[in-house]
Amino acid sequence: MADVILNVKNLDISFKTSAGMVHAIRGIDFDLERGETVAIVGESGSGKSVTMKAAMGILAKNAVVNSGQIDFTYTNEDGELGTVDILEKDKKWLRKHINGKRIAMVFQDPMTSLDPTMNIGKQLVEGILLHTKLSKDLAYMKAVSLLKEVGIEDAEKRMKQYPHQLSGGMRQRVVIAIALSCDPNLLICDEPTTALDVTIQAKIIELIKKVQKERGISVIYITHDLGVVAKVADYVNVMYAGKIIEKGLTNEVFYDPKHPYTWGLLSAMPDLETDDDRLYTIPGSPPNLLHEVKGDAFSPRNRFALEIDDIEEPPMFQITKNHFAATWLLDPRAPKVEMPTELRERLDRMKKEASKYDSEL
């Protein structure tokens, strides 16, 4: 565990709203190693974005942190390795030392995350001047080289242009360049490609992968697209109703999922090979976290639910060294339940296809 750069322990967050307290995050643990890519998957409202905002220290004002710890390890200005608990630091300190400098974020919609009244160059140089001791000229040169690094041609010309003069994919490249401008240790991508076309999505993902490899930084992906997860992630966390319900290496979670919710998510993906007449859907909708959840939050939508699911919350069961799932089905006392046959067949087909590349499967 020497090289863990982010360690989230027992994070628990509520939001004060006019309707009452919304318990958005209900105890999350995960860690991230240097150079690793972790994906957080879940539906809207499952708490994936809130978790990452907590890690950046940019939670909304009405958020209440009930418990938890977010330890971030980084090399400070003096070149020493230090660890801070982000939740204990105030916003001003985080602004100066962490945000943008050590942890950078790429948001979903490049149109709203860029300032429409500022040219690209100014937006790039702004962060560099604020966080480093570079002179204006050097900062400008660095900005140009960053634009080249993210694959923008005519970088000097682009520096003078405004966001509305660029296409969607180009804008997202600029956002990535800004995120990289202060050489962060951790890049958080919040649905970086959801607003983009498939062809451009593929290019942006390739770009993030390339940058990560060259710079050796860690990346956290927040997404609901399992195809994207399959392409980039080493490690997957599946979130549901403010909890991580399954986590493991990407291959383990995709080829041998254990939680019924993960089964549902994988089944709902349209498959290019099968010609079923109907798509699988998970019945119902996610629980309202305004009310305390009793037992397993997924049990009302789970056709494999056991009686115990309505009474007590399942603990995390360990399946392999890295693979965990929170479902009572894994308890030794539970009846033996297999995943739906359609999914089993699809996974077998996937594994067969994958074995062309990797004979160990």
Added chain:
Amino acid sequence: MTANYNAEPLLKVENLKQHFKVSNNYTVKAVEGVSFEIYPGETYGLVGESGSGKSTIGRSVIRLYNPTDGKITFNDTDITGHLSRSDKTMLRTQMQMIFQDPMSSLNPRKKVEDIIGEGLDIHHTYSSKAERDKKIKEILAKVGLAPEHASRYPHQFSGGQRQRVGIARALIMNPKLIIADECISALDVSIQAQVVNLMKDIQAETGAAYLFIAHDLSMVKYISDRIGVLHLGHLLETGTTEEIFSNPIHPYTKSLLSAIPEPNPVVEKNRVALTYDYKTSGINYNEGTEHLVGGTHYVKCTDAEFEKWSK
């Protein structure tokens, strides 16, 4: 599949051109000579990246724009030029649209029953208030909403439910053709599946045809009988879903298909998406003509290109 290919096409678009004049010396050619047909009960998927003109085609077909050139025949009536009163009524009832963003396409100050009932009010298709209510309740049930939802406002619904309201509004006039413009791209994956299933059920029940406009190929494959691939205002390739997916001819179609991410980690990590750049590809869309590949599968290219690609 319920599509009836023996019948006359429900919608026939011939050589449609849609230009937008920006200034005296600059015109955006959004759609450049596109032709396709939709048969009764069929789903035709239009795919392409943003800026390819797919939404423009949808809007021209429903006459939100005045087409620059070309001919659109709907229900055996030419709907291209000036519309007579009766043609307009026919078009406005028989063709309906579902929009992308269910939040911005529903009037936030109106109750759901009034949003859905607006078409009924305009075309006076009921004789009493009770009949109007009955029709609205029936439609709500059809899209999987409860009768008590009728008196609520759009903000009280989740994204998936709002899109159901949008579908209900399109369905109430009993249209023959529904234009669905990116109607699922703003929704979560699990909700997308619910809405697509609903649209399929409705088609089986009412026999309506869909013009399904999207950029997500995996969903398009799932719902469409036939597909048209658009790029820069040109319809590059069209054919049945099977033909396009198993035997893509045009390099652009190939690059689109290769960009779909699959939920298979090992395969996905080893795969490199094909890149396609119009500027460097040496292809000139304006020189292309339609070439038959087989069946209903057409590709737009020059003779030399066709020979090269179909080898």
